[in-house]
Structures are given as C-alpha cells and as structure tokens.
Amino acid sequence: MTHAPVLKVENLQTRFKSVQRGKYVHAVDDVSIELYPGEIVGLVGESGCGKSTLGRTIVGLEKATSGRVLLDGVDLSSLSGAALRRSRRALQYVFQDPYSSLNDRQTVGETIDEALLIDGTYSLDERSRRTKELLDQVGLANAVKDRHTRELSGGQRQRVAIARSLAVNPRVLICDEPVSALDLSIRAQVMNLFLRLQKDLGVACLFIAHDLALVRQAASRVYVMYLGKIVEHGPSQQLYDRPSHPYTQMLLASVPEVDPRVEKLRSGPLLMGEIPSPINPPSGCRFRTRCPLAVDECAGKAPPSHRLSPDHNAACVFAPELYGGKRSALVQQSALAASV
Ligand SMILES: Nc1ncnc2c1ncn2[C@@H]1O[C@H](COP(=O)(O)OP(=O)(O)OP(=O)(O)O)[C@@H](O)[C@H]1O
Numbered sequence: 001m002t003h004a005p006v007l008k009v010e011n012l013q014t015r016f017k018s019v020q021r022g023k024y025v026h027a028v029d030d031v032s033i034e035l036y037p038g039e040i041v042g043l044v045g046e047s048g049c050g051k052s053t054l055g056r057t058i059v060g061l062e063k064a065t066s067g068r069v070l071l072d073g074v075d076l077s078s079l080s081g082a083a084l085r086r087s088r089r090a091l092q093y094v095f096q097d098p099y100s101s102l103n104d105r106q107t108v109g110e111t112i113d114e115a116l117l118i119d120g121t122y123s124l125d126e127r128s129r130r131t132k133e134l135l136d137q138v139g140l141a142n143a144v145k146d147r148h149t150r151e152l153s154g155g156q157r158q159r160v161a162i163a164r165s166l167a168v169n170p171r172v173l174i175c176d177e178p179v180s181a182l183d184l185s186i187r188a189q190v191m192n193l194f195l196r197l198q199k200d201l202g203v204a205c206l207f208i209a210h211d212l213a214l215v216r217q218a219a220s221r222v223y224v225m226y227l228g229k230i231v232e233h234g235p236s237q238q239l240y241d242r243p244s245h246p247y248t249q250m251l252l253a254s255v256p257e258v259d260p261r262v263e264k265l266r267s268g269p270l271l272m273g274e275i276p277s278p279i280n281p282p283s284g285c286r287f288r289t290r291c292p293l294a295v296d297e298c299a300g301k302a303p304p305s306h307r308l309s310p311d312h313n314a315a316c317v318f319a320p321e322l323y324g325g326k327r328s329a330l331v332q333q334s335a336l337a338a339s340v
C-alpha cells in the first residue's frame, strides 16, 4: 500500500495491576498494527486475549504502559488540550452491547444532539439537519429521533450508537464485537451497514470479533491475537486459505464454517484447553502450552516473525512450512496424538 496509514499503533503495551500483589495482567504486549483510510480490518482471538483492551487503549479509555498511537502520523501522547480532544474525537468506539452503551432516559435525537454539541460548531438548524442525515446514513427514519432509546430493538439501538459515533466525523471506528449481542437475523444487516459506511464515508474500521467467518466477509486484512500478542496477520483471503500459525489454523477449525474451501480445516484439530492466565504468560511463544507442534526452542525465546508474503506475517518457527501447506497434516496428527 502506498498511501499513509490513518492509524498506526507501535509496540503498544497495556498492563493492569493484578489482584495478586505485585503482579500484573499482561493484557496487551508489544502490539503493532496499522489501518489505512477507508479500510476494514479484523482483530480476532479467543475471549480474554486482549482485543478490547487493545481497542480501548487506542481510543484512550485505558492508559498504555508503553508504545505509541499515531493518528495521521501524529503521536497522540505529544498532544494536549484542544488538539488532543480533537484527535480523540477522530477515534470512536462502538461497544458490543447497545443496551448499556446508550442512555435510556434520552431520546434518539437527544443522544445524537449531545455528540453534535461536543463537536461544537453547529447551529440548532444545522444540528437538526445533521441528525436527519446521520439517521439516514445508518438506515433509520427521521421519525425515530423522538423515541426513547429504551423503546428500540437491539439492532436499532446499535444503529443509533453508530450514528452517534459518526456525528463527530471520525477517521477511525473501533467496533468491539458490534453485532454479537444482536439477533442472528439482524447481524447481517448491521454488518452491511459497516460495509456501506466504509464505502460512502471512507471511515477506517478495526472490527473486533471472535468469529473469523464474520470478519472474513467484511475485512480486507485480519490480525490474529493470542494472549496479548499478534501472532499472525495478513490479507483475509490469504489468512483463510493459508493460515500459517498453528493458533490461526486451530481457531479456524474451531469456528463453524459453511464454506467448503475451509471445510478440510474445520475437520482439523479443535482448540483444546483454556487460554493461560495473562498474569504469568508462558515464556517464549505464548501459544506453546496448547500447540501440537511445540518443540523445546519454543519455550526459550520469542518466536521469529516470518514474512510469508509482502503483507502476511506469522510469529512461529514453523510458519514457512505451514504457509507452504507442509505442516497442516502434522498439526492435525500431533493434536490427535495428544488427545488420545
Ligand atoms: N481493568 C482491568 N483490570 C484487570 N484486568 C483486566 C482489566 N480489563 C481486562 N483485564 C484482563 O485483561 C485480559 C484481556 O481482557 P480483554 O477484555 O481485553 O479481552 P477480550 O479479548 O476483549 O475478551 P472478550 O472476547 O471476552 O471480550 C483478561 O485477562 C482480562 O481479565
């Protein structure tokens, strides 16, 4: 890609104080990601791997322990006052649960108006016109503005939450499992809405999900996260066709998949056991305690990041072989051997 990223995250680390004295939760550890203007990028991984913490740190809801977040090349930690507030507005967060993210006592109009007021410069007429425009953009009729948010369905509420995020003309939306709390029947509609927004408004979107199948439809590229680290990233189709980290292979196999192209992977080894505690993560490769291919050297040092194609990287000693399709059968056999 020749143009510059709108969002660049460099070596981001977020640690929380643990309830165990003197210990820390290593929720996000040395993560670097990039988003280009108007791009939808997936971020996937099991529950507890640090996806939300990464998203929340990017928008400033959590404080980074180290690392940098750059918006249009500007390091947010170098800003303060109005400049920082302006940049923060350009990064908006869409929460998973549209029931808790909206104020039940407000009408839809008030909810959106509040965001427009934060942006500062609109007259009453302009706000009313902009509210209509925003509701239209998210596929809601203008008449909805007089209803209380508590009267709306989950899908409608999520649309209102998205309209509120768009009110301040963001450059980047961090969408934290924005459809997983919705009925199956309306998930596709809201997903289509994200695709349309990306096309019409050019907003870049980091789309967080457990479900690889869901992200695959929408995202041009995907980052796979495991226990605070990005273990593999690449163009969606390549990642699905040639997953090159054992974790990605097993994650793909664990997700119900109707696509026959990944059917053979689906019949592969499922992810066994639970993600280890981020308080004492395993040394070396963090996935080694669940990896059917793990060898002694995986415990020693962090795995090398292999560049498999210009935009496809995987952090595993076996990545080149997996990429070449040589190890897939071995991952399956090793996992089978371990399970008997
Ligand atoms: N405020 C906090 N204080 C301490 N630990 C936290 C805090 N927030 C998150 N964690 C821990 O950090 C780790 C990552 O949590 P996070 O919510 O980012 O995961 P996630 O990938 O979003 O999971 P899920 O898919 O379930 O939403 C977890 O072990 C979690 O318990």
Ligand SMILES: [Mg+2]
Pocket: 051, 052, 053, 176
């Ligand atoms: Mg989460």
